[in-house]
Every structure is written in C-alpha cells, then in structure tokens.
Amino acid sequence: MKRNVLIVGAGGVGHVVAHKCAQNNDVLGDIHIASRTRAKAEAIVDSVHAKGSLKTGGRLLAHGLDALDVERTAALIRETKSAIVINVGSAFLNMSVLSACLATGAAYIDTAIHEDPLKICETPPWYGNYEWKRQAECASAGVTAILGAGFDPGVVNAYARLAQDDYFDRIDSIDIVDINAGDHGRYFATNFDPEINFREFTGQVWSWQKGRWTSNKMFEVGKEWDLPVVGKRTAYLTGHDEIHSLSKNLDVPDVRFWMGFGERYITVFNVLKNLGLLSEQPVRTAEGQEVIPLKVVKAVLPDPSSLAPGYVGKTCIGDVVKGVKDGKAREVFIYNVADHAEAFAEVGSQAISYTAGVPAVAAALLVANGAWDVRKMVNVEELAPKPFLALLDRMGLPTRIKDAEGDRRLRFAEPARETAQADPVPAA
Amino acid sequence: MKRNVLIVGAGGVGHVVAHKCAQNNDVLGDIHIASRTRAKAEAIVDSVHAKGSLKTGGRLLAHGLDALDVERTAALIRETKSAIVINVGSAFLNMSVLSACLATGAAYIDTAIHEDPLKICETPPWYGNYEWKRQAECASAGVTAILGAGFDPGVVNAYARLAQDDYFDRIDSIDIVDINAGDHGRYFATNFDPEINFREFTGQVWSWQKGRWTSNKMFEVGKEWDLPVVGKRTAYLTGHDEIHSLSKNLDVPDVRFWMGFGERYITVFNVLKNLGLLSEQPVRTAEGQEVIPLKVVKAVLPDPSSLAPGYVGKTCIGDVVKGVKDGKAREVFIYNVADHAEAFAEVGSQAISYTAGVPAVAAALLVANGAWDVRKMVNVEELAPKPFLALLDRMGLPTRIKDAEGDRRLRFAEPARETAQADPVPAA
Numbered sequence: 001m002k003r004n005v006l007i008v009g010a011g012g013v014g015h016v017v018a019h020k021c022a023q024n025n026d027v028l029g030d031i032h033i034a035s036r037t038r039a040k041a042e043a044i045v046d047s048v049h050a051k052g053s054l055k056t057g058g059r060l061l062a063h064g065l066d067a068l069d070v071e072r073t074a075a076l077i078r079e080t081k082s083a084i085v086i087n088v089g090s091a092f093l094n095m096s097v098l099s100a101c102l103a104t105g106a107a108y109i110d111t112a113i114h115e116d117p118l119k120i121c122e123t124p125p126w127y128g129n130y131e132w133k134r135q136a137e138c139a140s141a142g143v144t145a146i147l148g149a150g151f152d153p154g155v156v157n158a159y160a161r162l163a164q165d166d167y168f169d170r171i172d173s174i175d176i177v178d179i180n181a182g183d184h185g186r187y188f189a190t191n192f193d194p195e196i197n198f199r200e201f202t203g204q205v206w207s208w209q210k211g212r213w214t215s216n217k218m219f220e221v222g223k224e225w226d227l228p229v230v231g232k233r234t235a236y237l238t239g240h241d242e243i244h245s246l247s248k249n250l251d252v253p254d255v256r257f258w259m260g261f262g263e264r265y266i267t268v269f270n271v272l273k274n275l276g277l278l279s280e281q282p283v284r285t286a287e288g289q290e291v292i293p294l295k296v297v298k299a300v301l302p303d304p305s306s307l308a309p310g311y312v313g314k315t316c317i318g319d320v321v322k323g324v325k326d327g328k329a330r331e332v333f334i335y336n337v338a339d340h341a342e343a344f345a346e347v348g349s350q351a352i353s354y355t356a357g358v359p360a361v362a363a364a365l366l367v368a369n370g371a372w373d374v375r376k377m378v379n380v381e382e383l384a385p386k387p388f389l390a391l392l393d394r395m396g397l398p399t400r401i402k403d404a405e406g407d408r409r410l411r412f413a414e415p416a417r418e419t420a421q422a423d424p425v426p427a428a
Numbered sequence: 429m430k431r432n433v434l435i436v437g438a439g440g441v442g443h444v445v446a447h448k449c450a451q452n453n454d455v456l457g458d459i460h461i462a463s464r465t466r467a468k469a470e471a472i473v474d475s476v477h478a479k480g481s482l483k484t485g486g487r488l489l490a491h492g493l494d495a496l497d498v499e500r501t502a503a504l505i506r507e508t509k510s511a512i513v514i515n516v517g518s519a520f521l522n523m524s525v526l527s528a529c530l531a532t533g534a535a536y537i538d539t540a541i542h543e544d545p546l547k548i549c550e551t552p553p554w555y556g557n558y559e560w561k562r563q564a565e566c567a568s569a570g571v572t573a574i575l576g577a578g579f580d581p582g583v584v585n586a587y588a589r590l591a592q593d594d595y596f597d598r599i600d601s602i603d604i605v606d607i608n609a610g611d612h613g614r615y616f617a618t619n620f621d622p623e624i625n626f627r628e629f630t631g632q633v634w635s636w637q638k639g640r641w642t643s644n645k646m647f648e649v650g651k652e653w654d655l656p657v658v659g660k661r662t663a664y665l666t667g668h669d670e671i672h673s674l675s676k677n678l679d680v681p682d683v684r685f686w687m688g689f690g691e692r693y694i695t696v697f698n699v700l701k702n703l704g705l706l707s708e709q710p711v712r713t714a715e716g717q718e719v720i721p722l723k724v725v726k727a728v729l730p731d732p733s734s735l736a737p738g739y740v741g742k743t744c745i746g747d748v749v750k751g752v753k754d755g756k757a758r759e760v761f762i763y764n765v766a767d768h769a770e771a772f773a774e775v776g777s778q779a780i781s782y783t784a785g786v787p788a789v790a791a792a793l794l795v796a797n798g799a800w801d802v803r804k805m806v807n808v809e810e811l812a813p814k815p816f817l818a819l820l821d822r823m824g825l826p827t828r829i830k831d832a833e834g835d836r837r838l839r840f841a842e843p844a845r846e847t848a849q850a851d852p853v854p855a856a
Contacts, residue, residue, distance in 0.1 A: 187702045187703070188703060267695060271699040274616065275615070275696070275728050277724075285720075285724060285726070291717065293724055295713040296713060296719050298714060299713045299714065299719070
C-alpha cells in the first residue's frame with residue numbers, strides 16, 4: 001500500500017523534498033505540500049510538473065496551512081490521508097506538527113531541532129528541551145518520529161553509527177565537518193533564511209569534549225582540514241543539533257561539529273554582530289520608528305532561493321572518526337560530496353537544500369517500507385544505517401570513505417521490506 | 429563696540445563654538461545658541477557655566493529655532509541684535525541661514541558646504557552649486573560671508589595661502605592630510621552624525637589633478653604618510669570641500685585631500701555599503717515595515733557626543749605643499765596637532781569637534797575687529813592668513829611647519845583693528 005505524504009514547509013528544503021517524493025511516488029502515493037503562504041507551495045507543484053519529476057501518475061496538491069495550529073494540521077493530515085508528515089518548515093513549528101501526528105497516528109520526520117523564537121541557544125542537550133520530553137507519548141501512541149533526518153543532522157549521524165558498527169571497537173572522537181566550497185557570486189548571502197542562519201551563531205558554541213559539555217564563543221576555535229575534492233579549508237567549532245543526540249546515544253568522549261566559513265562570512269558576521277545589527281531587540285530611530293535590526297538585515301540580503309541558478313562548486317560533509325580497531329589506532333573519514341550545479345539541474349535547488357532534503361525523503365521511504373517504522377521517537381543513529389545509505393546512494397548522495405586503505409565509494413544493498421524495529425546501538 | 433553672536437546648531441561643534449565665544453565675550457558680547465531642539469542648546473549653556481568659560485559678565489541664552497525658516501531666523505537675529513551668525517548646524521541649513529543674514533545685514537560664517545538632503549556628492553566645484561551663486565547678492569548687500577571656516581575646510585585653506593605668500597614662487601601640489609590617531613575605545617563609532625559621515629563617502633571622490641577634476645571611488649587610492657607625532661598612517665583620497673575653492677582661487681595644478689582611516693573603519697564601511705545598509709532608499713521587511721537602512725545603522729551606533737569623555741590620542745591635520753622657491757625645489761608641511769583629552773578638559777569635547785569649532789570663533793573675532801569684515805562672500809584662502817593663525821595660536825590650535833630646516837612652531841603678531849578688505853591672492 002502506498003503511503004501518502006504531507007510536506008510542511010515550502011522553502012528551499014521543501015522544494016527538494018517535493019521533487020524527491022515525486023520521483024518516488026510509486027511508493028509514497030499522493031504528495032501534499034502545505035505552507036503558510038499557499039502560493040509558495042503552488043510554485044513548487046508547478047516546478048515538479050515542469051521538471052517532470054513525478055515517477056507515476058498521482059496527486060500532487062498545494063495547501064495553505066498555519067502549522068502552529070495543531071487542529072488544522074491534524075485535519076489536513078486526515079483529509080489528505082497522509083501516513084507520513086515531513087516537516088521542513090520553520091524551526092518554530094516542530095512541536096505543533098508533532099502534536100498533529102500524535103493526534104492522527106501519522107509518522108513524523110524533521111530535519112532540524114525545535115526552537116523557541118524568543119530563545120537563542122538553549123542549554124544542552126537541546127533535544128532534551130522539547131523533543132525528548134515527548135518520547136513516552138510517541139511510544140504509547142505507537143507513532144514513529146524520526147528526529148533530524150537531513151544531512152547534518154541526519155546522514156552524519158548514520159555515518160557515526162556505521163563507523164561504530166563496522167570500523168571501530170572503540171571510538172575516541174567524532175568530528176563532523178561541513179564545508180560548502182560553492183560560490184554564489186554575490187558579495188554576501190546566506191544559504192537559508194538569514195534570520196535563522198544568524199541565530200545559529202549568535203549564542204555560545206556547545207561541544208561535547210572529554211565526556212562533558214564545553215562552551216566556546218563563535219569563531220573562537222578554528223582548524224584547517226584537508227578534505228577530498230574541496231581541499232584545505234578552515235572550519236570553526238560550531239554548535240549543531242547532532243552533537244546533542246550523539247553525545248547521549250554513542251559512548252564517545254569527544255563529539256564536535258566544525259562549520260567552514262570564508263573570510264567574507266566572518267567579516268560580515270562580526271561587523272553586523274558588533275554593531276548590534278543582528279539583535280532581535282527593537283531600536284528606535286531618530287525619527288521615532290521602532291525597528292528590529294535583524295529584520296532589516298534580512299530585508300537587504302539576497303533571497304536565498306535566488307542564489308540557486310548561478311551557484312557553482314561543491315559541498316563536502318562528513319565524519320572524521322578516530323579510535324581503535326583490533327587493537328590498532330584507526331582513523332576514517334566517511335563523507336559525501338555534492339555539486340551545486342548538478343542539484344540545480346536535477347531539482348532546481350542548490351546543494352545546501354539538496355543535501356538537507358534528500359535524506360528526509362529516504363527516511364520516509366524507509367518508514368513506508370517498514371524498515372524504519374519503529375513506532376517511537378528516535379534519532380537517526382538509533383536506526384540501522386545501511387538501508388538508509390543504500391537509498392541515498394541511489395537518490396543522489398553517495399557515501400564515500402577515506403582511510404589508510406584509500407578513498408572509495410561505499411555501497412550497500414537496498415533492503416527488502418522487513419519487520420520494523422529500532423536497531424539498538426550495541427555495547428562496545 | 430561688542431558684536432553679539434548667534435550660534436546656529438547645538439551639536440559637538442556648536443558646543444565648542446559656544447565655549448570659545450564665551451572665552452572671548454569681552455569682544456563678542458552676548459552669545460545666543462539656537463537649535464531645533466532647544467534642550468540641546470540649554471545643555472550647552474549649562475556646560476559653559478559649569479566650566480566657567482565666560483570671560484566677563486554677559487548674556488548667554490538658548491533658543492529653539494527651525495533654521496530652515498528664514499523669517500524666524502531673521503527675526504531671532506534682530507531680536508538678539510546679533511552682528512555675527514556662526515552656522516554650525518546641519519549641512520542642509522546653510523542657504524536658509526545665509527538668507528536670514530542677507531535680510532538683516534549680519535555677517536555669516538560656516539564650517540562646511542551646503543548639501544541637499546536628496547543629493548549625494550554633486551558635480552564639482554561644489555561651492556558653485558549653491559554658495560557662489562549668491563556672491564553678487566552678498567556684495568551688493570555688503571554682507572560678509574566667510575565660507576568653510578572650520579579646520580578642514582578653513583585652517584588648511586589659510587595654510588595653503590600662507591605657503592603661497594611666504595614659502596613658494598610656484599606651487600605644484602597641495603595635499604591636505606587629515607589623520608585622527610585618537611582612540612575612543614569603542615568597536616566602531618563615527619565622530620559626528622553617522623548619517624552625514626557616511627554620506628561623505630558613498631559617492632565618488634573628486635580631486636583636482638593636472639588642472640582638472642578627476643574622479644575615483646572611495647578607498648581606491650591609498651597612500652602612507654609619515655607625519656609628526658602620529659607617525660606612519662595610511663590615508664585615502666577623499667572628496668572634501670576645500671578642494672572645490674582652492675582649485676579655483678590658487679593657481680595650483682594638483683589639490684588633493686587625504687583622510688586617514690583605520691582598517692576597522694574601512695571594514696565596517698565596506699560591509700555596510702555592500703550589503704545596502706547605508707542606503708537612503710527604504711526597504712520593506714518580511715513583516716511589511718518600510719525602513720530606511722541608514723537610519724537603523726545610525727540608531728545602533730554610539731551617539732558621537734558620548735565618545736568625548738574617554739577619547740585619548742591626537743589628531744594631525746595639515747598641508748603638504750610642493751613647489752619651487754628661488755629656483756629650487758621645496759617641500760613644506762604646515763600643520764596642527766590637537767589632543768582629544770586636552771580638548772575635553774578645556775571645553776568638554778573631543779578634538780574633532782574642537783578643531784572644527786575654534787577656527788569659526790577666530791573668524792568671528794576677525795570679523796568683529798574688522799580685519800576680515802570684507803562685506804562680500806569669500807573662502808578662507810581669499811583672506812589674510814596671518815591674523816587668523818595668530819589668533820588660533822592663542823586659542824589652542826598652534827601652527828607648526830616641518831621642512832628641510834626642521835620642525836618648528838610658527839608665530840604671528842595679532843593684528844590691531846584695521847581697515848577691512850579682502851586680501852587678493854597675488855599673481856604668481
């Protein structure tokens with residue numbers, strides 16, 4: 001039986017999710033896209049038709065929805081007979097969309113942690129503030145909720161689990177490195193909503209080091225990495241969702257996240273932050289107008305979706321894992337390289353949106369075929385990684401590994417339909 | 429007879445002008461300060477009393493005035509029996525204040541060129557766009573109007589004239605260099621109204637080279653200068669008022685202005701300009717609010733007057749003049765060094781305001797004693813420089829010269845009351 005899908009959110013990631021669901025609508029069935037601004041969802045429907053992305057005949061419909069309204073969201077799930085909800089809307093919507101899934105029994109998949117619009121950078125572990133408080137609720141309702149199933153978090157969590165399963169007896173450190181070596185040709189632009197982008201970096205940087213939470217300032221700790229394809233790049237210790245689940249689910253003393261930033265980004269960020277232009281607190285102009293500076297910065301920056309057509313270059317995202325196997329020290333880098341122009345040619349988006357959106361659809365396919373339909377709340381590293389990586393290989397995000405034996409593609413067999421169960425992390 | 433003075437403008441320069449007029453009220457008589465915001469004028473009156481700046485008993489009064497209203501301004505000149513108006517208000521007020529002087533016969537002195545709020549960086553010569561169109565009107569009314577009598581423009585024009593009179597048979601180039609080596613201890617701040625400050629640099633840079641107007645971009649042409657006290661500093665070719673009169677009044681092929689900027693200023697300026705945050709055109713936020721970005725930048729920056737208490741370090745401003753004397757090549761640097769903390773101790777302002785305000789009062793004293801009461805419109809280089817420099821030496825802005833013979837203070841005798849006349853630049 002096909003499983004209808006409701007996509008919540010019609011931004012760059014929603015655009016990719018819709019195209020990839022369409023490419024797999026022989027499994028997923030009807031596809032519904034809901035956005036507060038219905039016209040944005042309609043534009044995506046048009047784009048899917050223009051690209052001819054639908055694999056077989058099937059319904060593809062746009063809806064207007066305020067997803068903070070649980071009743072309306074639940075009603076739309078019922079009306080559309082959706083079995084799976086892929087939430088790629090604003091980070092402020094997660095809890096209300098999850099509530100609608102609990103009310104209807106639909107499976108829930110998202111790609112980023114829940115945020116309270118009034119709070120920046122809460123205390124770790126971030127999943128403990130909202131998501132994990134609802135684990136029991138999901139389990140007793142038998143509702144599958146897969147948290148953070150984008151690329152990072154998401155695929156990098158599966159890489160970490162794969163390392164633990166196949167490559168190490170003991171892991172000492174996991175360093176997730178995210179490099180965008182692409183060029184959009186603008187003086188400055190963010191790859192997604194500037195407001196959300198800057199919020200990620202204005203608070204303190206939490207990392208998991210020596211088995212405890214450690215705090216730094218943004219751009220305080222930088223390190224040069226020499227990576228396949230993109231070469232030598234400086235990345236900075238950055239707070240990120242996946243640290244907050246891997247630190248709990250894997251027994252690893254050091255889990256860090258490193259984001260690559262060019263000089264230009266850092267300069268612009270520092271100027272805006274130091275002047276107070278990233279503030280969410282209103283200021284008053286000499287003429288008496290009350291204005292939130294961050295909203296004005298967002299207004300003058302390029303619309304992120306406008307960057308895709310001219311975007312060139314590649315991303316490289318993966319896990320540098322160090323530890324011991326068979327009594328010997330070992331280091332591996334498990335990673336993917338994506339190409340902005342190829343992503344645009346396939347689905348009309350740049351690679352930042354592509355890498356975030358494709359994995360959420362792979363997760364939906366695994367829920368649909370039963371492999372990941374675990375009827376409780378999980379993070380990606382709690383699920384079997386190989387069926388996921390097998391699907392991603394076919395769907396445009398191949399996995400590679402670089403270690404002492406060389407640099408090579410990793411291939412896994414796609415699973416037949418199987419009995420759903422979580423795949424507990426084995427004790428070391 | 430004493431000559432009452434009306435000061436228009438109660439910003440940082442108005443503050444200095446009021447203190448210096450008070451220190452010379454045995455000559456100048458009653459002092460009136462007018463501002464659109466009367467409370468700002470009253471604060472200056474309080475400051476003059478607190479410092480005990482009044483030399484003799486005399487009236488010192490604050491007024492509320494919209495100086496764009498010529499009738500009201502003329503009425504205030506008559507009511508206060510002011511013989512001299514020192515206009516140190518917004519650059520947008522010059523023409524209306526001049527009109528009020530023409531209507532009443534009062535002498536007019538300003539320190540910066542007239543600007544139209546809707547136009548940035550008009551075609552050269554800038555004085556030709558507004559001021560010089562009214563030369564005939566001033567001459568026929570017998571009204572003295574001294575344009576640009578601050579430091580730069582102002583004192584640097586007198587330095588250029590002094591060089592021509594005493595040091596050269598032929599001048600090949602005048603490079604005016606303005607270095608502020610002070611430190612206000614903030615991440616970033618402008619020394620005067622940020623809106624006016626940024627307007628100076630967002631247009632093209634006009635300079636007078638090889639006898640014609642030359643255009644560059646801001647920060648396109650930089651040069652390291654090695655100056656007394658402040659040492660080696662990089663300054664950039666910048667558009668500035670005095671080029672637009674010196675190029676006409678002196679027969680010199682190259683007249684350039686160089687402003688010193690630290691790396692921080694340039695970085696912040698470039699980021700804000702490139703992002704569009706210095707724009708005077710409104711943008712619309714995602715929430716639908718119409719906002720002028722430059723007004724928001726102004727709102728988040730420190731109030732320039734708040735910088736004075738902690739300001740340390742020195743300014744160095746002067747003219748590098750090259751040419752020929754007695755058949756031999758010659759180079760001189762005629763300059764002043766001012767100290768932020770000393771200025772604050774004396775009048776409660778930093779040195780940027782001090783160097784701009786003191787010369788305007790020296791000019792007023794020369795009008796009062798007749799030496800500069802020329803009953804027509806002139807730029808400073810058209811007037812005898814030595815009485816001006818003599819007064820400045822006594823009033824806190826000594827003149828120094830550095831040349832092949834060394835680095836020394838220049839002193840001139842203060843003139844007795846004399847018959848007023850312009851001092852035409854002699855033919856070379």
